[in-house]
Amino acid sequence: MSKFLPEAGKRVSGCGAALPYDSFVNPSSPSQESAARAPGKTPAGLIRLSDLSDARLADVLDLSDRFKAGVRRTELAGKSVGFLFFRGSLRTRTAFEVAVHQLGGQGVHMSAGSDFWEVEARDGVVMDGTAPEHVRDAAAVMSNYCDALAIRPRPAGNAWAVDRRDEGIHAWARHATVPIINMESALSHPLQALADLMTLRETFGRDLSGKRLAIVWTPSPTPAGPSVVHSILLAALRSGMQVSLAHPRGYELDEGVMSEAKALGAQHPTGGLEHANTSRDAAAGAHVVYARSWMSLENYGNKTRAASRVATERRDWLVDESLMQLGNEARLMHPMPIRRNLEVTDSVLDGPRSLVYQQAANRLPTQKGLLSLLLRGQ
Ligand SMILES: CC(=O)N[C@@H](CCCN)C(=O)O
Numbered sequence: 001m002s003k004f005l006p007e008a009g010k011r012v013s014g015c016g017a018a019l020p021y022d023s024f025v026n027p028s029s030p031s032q033e034s035a036a037r038a039p040g041k042t043p044a045g046l047i048r049l050s051d052l053s054d055a056r057l058a059d060v061l062d063l064s065d066r067f068k069a070g071v072r073r074t075e076l077a078g079k080s081v082g083f084l085f086f087r088g089s090l091r092t093r094t095a096f097e098v099a100v101h102q103l104g105g106q107g108v109h110m111s112a113g114s115d116f117w118e119v120e121a122r123d124g125v126v127m128d129g130t131a132p133e134h135v136r137d138a139a140a141v142m143s144n145y146c147d148a149l150a151i152r153p154r155p156a157g158n159a160w161a162v163d164r165r166d167e168g169i170h171a172w173a174r175h176a177t178v179p180i181i182n183m184e185s186a187l188s189h190p191l192q193a194l195a196d197l198m199t200l201r202e203t204f205g206r207d208l209s210g211k212r213l214a215i216v217w218t219p220s221p222t223p224a225g226p227s228v229v230h231s232i233l234l235a236a237l238r239s240g241m242q243v244s245l246a247h248p249r250g251y252e253l254d255e256g257v258m259s260e261a262k263a264l265g266a267q268h269p270t271g272g273l274e275h276a277n278t279s280r281d282a283a284a285g286a287h288v289v290y291a292r293s294w295m296s297l298e299n300y301g302n303k304t305r306a307a308s309r310v311a312t313e314r315r316d317w318l319v320d321e322s323l324m325q326l327g328n329e330a331r332l333m334h335p336m337p338i339r340r341n342l343e344v345t346d347s348v349l350d351g352p353r354s355l356v357y358q359q360a361a362n363r364l365p366t367q368k369g370l371l372s373l374l375l376r377g378q
């Protein structure tokens with residue numbers, strides 16, 4: 001049952017039930033008008049992992065396990081999911097496309113630049129810039145075609161203080177009347193965290209408390225944003241893991257995320273967060289080494305300075321066999337894409353302790369699990 005048009009029955013939709021006759025003859029009936037525009041009415045989507053309660057998170061992961069074990073469901077039959085990519089993707093996009101197909105639904109994939117108009121996200125501005133369409137209008141229109149919208153925004157890349165607010169995706173969530181799924185914003189990558197949690201549970205069992213996770217910075221001339229690291233950090237601490245974080249000076253994570261991390265660490269007697277000066281210190285005794293490049297938020301928006309720093313720091317931060325041996329039969333995780341022999345050596349990446357392909361594979365069942373849960377019964 002739609003949560004948006006309680007009286008009118010269903011949204012106008014290319015893929016939902018027919019609109020009742022009364023609404024058809026009187027399209028501006030108050031219930032429909034307010035339902036289409038009312039702020040705060042957007043049904044639960046996923047912008048950050050913390051949008052899922054512990055119970056719902058466990059439901060998604062349990063459902064994901066069942067999908068991976070071969071359970072077939074067609075909960076998306078007759079439903080469509082819109083995917084809006086403002087930047088590229090290999091795993092997220094492919095996993096979602098296959099997920100929707102396997103659930104019996106239709107995915108509509110759109111890439112900014114080639115498939116749709118540039119959108120303005122700021123409210124109340126005179127739209128005399130390059131964007132011919134406002135997110136308010138695009139979201140309203142797309143909500144009438146699709147049962148959920150998944151978005152991968154492109155952070156502007158000028159100032160972290162601005163990009164960290166994730167205004168683009170929040171604007172879509174504000175103006176859409178269907179669930180919004182974050183396919184990686186500046187601040188977080190909840191879909192990656194779901195696959196990472198599934199992988200950790202497969203490796204260590206459902207109870208992750210007390211397991212030691214080392215998150216180690218790795219060099220890259222095209223470093224990623226900190227989204228993945230923020231999400232795995234919070235997800236691991238929420239699961240009661242002991243996290244050790246190592247990065248060069250100047251690569252501190254977002255302050256707001258770090259305060260959340262500290263608070264989560266303090267809540268769990270089995271877990272907590274500590275800082276290490278080197279990846280070797282972090283890896284000592286670790287059950288998992290989670291490697292990831294991320295850009296310096298100090299140098300955010302300054303690519304030249306960022307690149308020259310990486311050149312000086314690369315030798316000390318390569319994940320190799322000798323680092324892995326410091327761990328407790330440590331497994332390797334990395335969200336990919338990964339730069340071989342710059343971030344992690346071939347022998348570690350292709351060795352028996354690497355979980356990276358399993359992580360990537362788990363994007364499919366977890367994204368199926370999430371879609372099923374979000375769209376079930378709507
Ligand atoms: C190095 C690289 O391609 N970084 C990507 C990673 C995206 C992963 N979802 C980026 O953040 O731009």
Ligand SMILES: NC(=O)OP(=O)(O)O
Pocket residue numbers: 088089090091092093184192335336337
């Ligand atoms: N890890 C991840 O999100 O990969 P893509 O950027 O290829 O989707």
